[in-house]
Amino acid sequence: MSEAVSSPPARQSGPGRALRRLLREPLGVFAILLVALVVFGAIFADLLTQYDPTRINPRERFSPPGADHLLGTDQLGRDLFARVLHGGRIALYVALVSTAISLAIGIVLGLIAGYGPRWLDNLMILVFDAVKSFPTVMLALALVTLVGPSLTAVMVVVILVNVPGYARIIRTQTIALKTSEFVTAAQSMGASSARILRVHVLPNVIGPLVILASMDIPVVIAIEAGMSFLGLGVRPPTPSWGSILNDGFSNIRETAWIAVAGGLPIIVTTLGFTFLGETLRDVLDPRLKGRG
Amino acid sequence: MRTLAIDNLNVVFSTEEGPLHALKNVSFEVPENRIVGIVGESGCGKSTLINAVLGLLADNGRIAEGTIRFEGKTDLVGLSPDRMRALRGQRISTVFQDPMGALNPVLSVGRQMVNIQYRSGLSRAEKQARAVEMLRLVRIPDAEAALRRYPHQFSGGMKQRIAIAMALMMEPALLIADEPTTALDATLEVATIELLQDLQKKIGCSVLFISHHLGVIAELCEDVVVMYAGEVVERGTVRQIFNDPRHPYTRRLLECDPARQSRRTRHLPTIPGEIPDLRARPGGCIFAPRCDRAHSACAAPQPERDCGDHHFARCVLAREPETADGRA
Incomplete structure (x- = not known):
């Protein structure tokens, strides 16, 4: 053959390569450390402290941080360190589960809107925009009024807030891919619509969306904390960073450590996931570097 | 046996300005084990033809009339989408331009x-x-x-x-190649054509080769179908079409091929005029408005005229061989 043969070594597997490049970025390492700290604390909460996060001990109300209670205790004498660790479980659980559900629903709806008939697309866009036009707090208030405060309510709010955005991104990309040559080629080779969406469209659209979703995790954590702070989320006595913050809020001048115990993990987690998402984006899609 | 036999195919697109007759009375055959070329300028309906065969016409397009017989029996017109899909990629497959x-x-x-x-x-x-x-x-x-x-x-x-x-x-019976060499440079074009010829012999399939490049058609194909504005104006073997064209459009097309220019000219020759509006087809010969030999008889619809030996042309002058200067 007369043409020049370009044969760079076959590309290494995606996740391994991404991780190695992530570890070369200082911000990436910092982000991984922060996220690892939170995840570690949540997983091993039972081993890291012997205190029960819900056990009330009136004799040790408002003890400042010390050897007995690393972060002190709250107005009911509950150990704040235990509450923070167990609150982390709630925060991560809500963030990961509701983001995963949002992704799954968003992808399916986006593919249907993008690949399906025009009228269905128009209808779905209308619904997405309608849902999106509600402010998050209003949506949360409305839902909690209906079903009462609970973890499920928080997750439903998060899903309602996230799905329209994810679906729109998938829809736009699907429409762009629908007319691409390789989709036409697949059609001409007898592939069904479901097969085209699964084999050809999905792998092309999922990467950027996963990065976007990972950057949404801190937002979800903030929503959970915010709703729990307002008493719309996790019911007491279950620990949540938002409710700890609320406990500390009333006596912030005298016992500032309670507010710190609630606020610090939110800051650490939010920063960690945001940095992680941003470096992940830069590493996986160099075109976007330094933007956004 | 014939791998593909298209008979009197008519495809109509409904547009906002009214129906667009994209293919009119198209008939030709792809015999087994043969390479058939379709040649014509942009917009002559080559792609519509492929999509009609594959059952992938756009939503506003439909086959108004005609049959597409595949492997002697199945009529692809009106075949259920599922059965059509089963054929695509198995018995009929496609290579695209880009x-x-x-x-x-x-x-x-x-x-x-x-x-x-x-x-x-x-x-x-x-x-x-x-x-x-x-x-x-x-x-x-x-x-x-x-x-x-x-x-x-x-x-x-x-x-x-x-x-x-x-x-x-999947060793299909029919390979449809939609301008597969257009995006390649000249050396690659030759290599790809040789490869296609070679593979066709090995696999023993028929090939429907679409191109606007006359040189490639002459090199690769055994039969040629010349299309103009959604109609087949002439069809025959490569030798018949290239050495003894009977339709004025085929003659002008051959004259415009840079590879066939005997002397250098400042401008490449072109065919004056444009493809007619397919929403308002002239009643008679489709090429008449651009034809320098048109006369009163061209206003009537033109049937395909047999020029002998499976050579057909849709022109009143079809039975007159070309004169020395290319004009009658």
Whole structure:
């Protein structure tokens, strides 16, 4: 053959390569450390402290941080360190589960809107925009009024807030891919619509969306904390960073450590996931570097 | 036996300005084991024809009349979408113009070549082996390693050969090649044509080769169908079309081929005028408005006239051989 043969070594597997490049970025390492700290604390909460996060001990109300209670205790004498660790479980659980559900629903709806008939697309866009036009707090208030405060309510709010955005991104990309040559080629080779969406469209659209979703995790954590702070989320006595913050809020001048115990993990987690998402984006899609 | 026999095919698109008659009374055959070329300028209905055969016409298009017989029996017109889909990729497959876009950029070539065999019932290892075998057949060096690479790691010519390998994987009865060499440079074009010829003989399929490049058609094909504005104006063997064209359009088209210019000119010759508006077809000969030999008889609809030996032309003058200066 007369043409020049370009044969760079076959590309290494995606996740391994991404991780190695992530570890070369200082911000990436910092982000991984922060996220690892939170995840570690949540997983091993039972081993890291012997205190029960819900056990009330009136004799040790408002003890400042010390050897007995690393972060002190709250107005009911509950150990704040235990509450923070167990609150982390709630925060991560809500963030990961509701983001995963949002992704799954968003992808399916986006593919249907993008690949399906025009009228269905128009209808779905209308619904997405309608849902999106509600402010998050209003949506949360409305839902909690209906079903009462609970973890499920928080997750439903998060899903309602996230799905329209994810679906729109998938829809736009699907429409762009629908007319691409390789989709036409697949059609001409007898592939069904479901097969085209699964084999050809999905792998092309999922990467950027996963990065976007990972950057949404801190937002979800903030929503959970915010709703729990307002008493719309996790019911007491279950620990949540938002409710700890609320406990500390009333006596912030005298016992500032309670507010710190609630606020610090939110800051650490939010920063960690945001940095992680941003470096992940830069590493996986160099075109976007330094933007956004 | 004939692999494909198209008879009196009419395709109409409904548009906002009214119905558009994209294909009118198209008839031709693709005999078994033969390479048939379709030639014509842009907008003459080549792509519509392919899509009609594949059952992939746009939503506003429909086959108003005619039959498309495949392998002597099945009429592809009115075949259920599921049965049509079963034929595509198995018995009829397609190679497209743009090799850059024909492969999915995010999947490795091997993954795509294994994926496409999903209906074969082979084991994964057998599919893999088949992919390697096909890549060797289209002369991709180091086929095993090539399976692990992604489309962007191949040159345009190699991608087109991979697309050809994928199209021929299931040993179809008919390969439709839609301008597969147009996006390639001249040397690659020759190599790709030789490869197609070679593979056609090995696999024993028929090829419907669409091109606007007369040189490629002359080189590769045995039969030629000349299309103009959605009609077949002339058809016959390569020798008949190129040495003894009977339709004025074919003659003008051949005159415009730079490769056939005997002397250098400042401007390449063109055919004056434009393709007529297909929403308002003239009643008579479709080429009459641009034809320098048109006369009163051309206002009547033109049937295909037999010029002998399976050579047909849709022109009143079809039975007059070309004179020395190309004009009667």
